[in-house]
Structures are given as C-alpha cells and as structure tokens.
Amino acid sequence: MRTYHDYYKSAREIYGRQRPDIQMQRDVYGLTIAEVHSEKPNAFVQPPAEYRALVASLAERIAARLDANHAVLAEPKDAGSGFAQKLSAIWDLPELEALGASVVPQLEETLFGSFAYISAVHIYRSLVTAEPPKASWLWHYDNNPLEVIKFLIYLTDCDSESGAFEYICEPGTGKGVKIASSRTGFDHWTKPLFEGSRVPEPVIQDYLQQGYEIRRVVGPAGTGILFDNNCIHRATVPKWRHRDAMVLLLRPVDRPIRPFISRTYTGSWIHKEPVVDPDLLTPVPKEAGFAAGQARSAVVARQPGVHARAHGNE
Ligand SMILES: O=C(O)CCC(=O)C(=O)O
Ligand SMILES: [Fe+2]
DSSP, X not given: OOOHHHHHHHHHHHHHHHOTTOOOOXXXXXXXXXXXXXXXXXXXXXXXXXXXXXXXHHHHHHHHHHHTTTTBOOOGGGTTOOSEEEBSXXXXXXXXXXXXXXXXXXXXXXXXXXXXXXXXXXXXXXXXXXXXXXXXXXSBOOOOOTTOEEEEEESSOBOTTSOOEEEEEOTTTOOBOBOOOSEEETTEEOOOSSGGGBOOHHHHHHHHHTTOEEEEEOBSTTOEEEEETTBOEXXXXXXXXXXXXXXXXEEEESSOOOSSOOTTTOBOTTBOSSOSOTTOOSOOBSSGGGSTTOSOOOOOOSSSOBOOOOTTOO
C-alpha cells in the first residue's frame, strides 16, 4: 500500500506527462484557506459564467427537499440534535456534475498539479437553534491526510449571523493555522493530537493572545471556501436564518475521473472519510448499520433533527 504522499507524487508525475503545457509550481501543501468571492479574483478558481445560475438551480432543488424533510438522513444514534439536516442522496442532482466539471479541472491545474477526485459530497442545512454548539460547530480540524482538500460552497446567502464558516488566521498574512494530521497513510494512522480533533478553548485563546484573528466568511450564495481541512475552523450556529451548504471533498488521483460524480465512486454522509488506502476509489460504508440499503430517504421531523458531528472524525 502507498502513503498519500507517495501516491500524490506519482499522480503529479502522471499528470505532468499528460499536461506538459502546465508549469506546475504549486502543490496542495501550500494551501491553507482561500476564499472564493465572485467579485474578487483568487489564485485557484474563477467561477465560470454559468456558475451563478448553476448554484441557484442546485440551491433551489436542495432547499425544496430540506424544506419538506425529504431525503434527509436520519441517524438514530444521535436523535435530539437540532443542528443540521443532512441530505442523504447526492447522486441525482444534475447541477452537481456541471459544477464539478467547471471547478475540478481548474483545481487540477491551479492547486493539485494532478488529476483530482471528488471522493465525497456533503450537503446540509445548518439550522437556527438555541442548543449549545457541538460537532463541527466547535473549533476543530478534520485530521485528514495532508493531500485532502475541501471546497465548501454556500447555497444560501450568508451573513455573520447566519451560520458563517469561521477560521483562525495569522495576523498579516491571513493564512489559516494547520494542526498536524495523525492520518497520513498506512504507516501513520493513529488517534488525533487533540481528542476528537477538537481544538480546546485554551489553545484558541493562546492563538488570539498572540495576535491571531478569527475570520468569518460571509457572502452571497455561491461564495466558496477552498481549504486545507487541517486548518482550525468551525461552523457557527445561525441566529436568524438557516444556511445551506455543500462540501466537495477532493483528493489527488492518478487518472482522470469523469464524470465527476457517480454512485460508484462518489461517497457522502454514509461513507467513511478518509480511507487509509489512496488507491481505493470506492466509498466505504461507515458502519454495518449504514450498509447498502440503509441510506434511507427517511422523513424525519425537524425536532428531533439529525445527527451532526465533526466531519471526518470517526
Ligand atoms: O459548515 C461549515 O461551515 C464547516 C464545515 C466543516 O467543518 C467541514 O466541512 O469540515
Ligand atoms: Fe471541518
């Protein structure tokens, strides 16, 4: 079995041979957090002309399902949490393929220097709730292999009181703060540095005292956050309006993966993330209870809501 690092090295060589036109200076290791705003150019993704329309259409389709509590994942283990509604099916959304087609080839060129694979898509609504924050609503990092990148896209307009993504950033540079991953491949796959890969409050306070800042990402639907998920981050609890969002989990791959989304190789909530073996391009169900057939199109009441836990922590 190969480590993620070795796998990536070889994936870059393969891509470099196929795309000699690209002078690839960058790699994923240099990325912390890049915000993607339509009005401001960034180094990685230029939203294409049809981007706004695609996001609007996708957002509408998803909102209709979430409003009706249709195809929302019920995770009985954690009934009682009112934090999020998770959409169970991500494979029947035509706009998702189009979005992948507009974003992934750009990231292959500008970030990975290799082909990239959307290994999972997570779609969810952060609900307005008075419950104390938990799971991804607490400071955490995802403890994923270093080559795993997330692209989060807001599907609803998001101001500072409606569930904005937050991260800790370095004064001056605005760079995110990475925590060392304990899962980088078969030879290094252990428990995280901090339990549950949650970052304890005293550690956050320490950063703030040193001059680090908390930054909230706000913007209209379509605003994106491209981030190394080992940077300290969290979702915030919406105070007055829910927030719908979609997260593409991306990693290097040694061949072009087209179409970008498929039932065969794109995972979602019910699948394990990450997997130890980078050569494995098949989603692995999280636990026996969620094996084939258990990805229900359950109709669950808003209260109790659905389970929410820090993504990628299990
Ligand atoms: O929903 C958010 O703003 C944060 C999500 C998150 O923690 C993640 O995708 O790793
Ligand atoms: Fe996270």
